[in-house]
Amino acid sequence: MSDAIGDYARNLAHDCDIDSTVAFIADKTTPATRLFYLGNYGVQDEVLDTYLGHRICDVDPFTDTLINEADSVGDAGFRVPNQPEIMRCGARADDYWRFVSHRDIDVVGASTLRLQSRLYLTIGVHRSGHRKRRAGVPTERLGHQIGVLQDKIATNLLSSLLTSGAGYRSLVALFAPTVNKEKPNLSARETDIARLVCEGRQNKEIAWLASLSEYTVENHLRRIYQKLGIHNRAALVARMNHLVV
Secondary structure, eight states: OOHHHHHHHHHHHHHTTOSEEEEEEEEOSSSSOEEEEEEEESOOHHHHHHHHHTTGGGSOGGGOHHHHTTOSSSEEEEEOTTSHHHHTTGGGGHHHHHHHHHTTEEEEEEEEEEEETTEEEEEEEEEETTSOOSSOOOHHHHHHHHHHHHHHHHHHHHHHHTTSHHHHHHHHHHHGGGOOOSOOOOOHHHHHHHHHHHTTOOHHHHHHHHTOOHHHHHHHHHHHHHHHTOOSHHHHHHHHTTSOO
């Protein structure tokens, strides 16, 4: 990841009193999860190695396929451990919770973006159980900042893919199966919102610029995704720039 993304992750941790952040791609298209670490702040290498080597990644509730494949939009948002979806994982996540408890890791939450079916970009944030705290976690602010970080990483990944012809062909192969080949029938309002997304604007910014509520922006995005046959902002950027036709 770029230095700017690393700096943002460090500032996020400081601002929200978080001890560690890790970002990775989880490929659940095979029985054994394939994991690709993108960057981390404050996580020990031994913890990362054990998470993968002992197959804890297979039972992580935040990348659970039953949860994330049920989300039709792909933008799941920030989830915390006591959220109903996470708690429903039940016994199949027991090894994960034993793993973090053994290392005295307080899992604050995670945000998982479904890039494609069973392919997830996940950012997890944690606190150390050893440290005394001044206050609770500002969950709403943290969730917003994690969303911004996630979009920055997704944009960085897309840029990296497009630096070579092979990368471009991989991008087409990744998204082509679900793309509507016909000219998209977007309304004027939907086209404006799609353009603002391509400029890197967050939903809150789009709402302000378009004089809409955030809820209305989210509804427009759902309709745009449905019309284009895509699931997330990265695919929307590619589609609107005619990278996938």
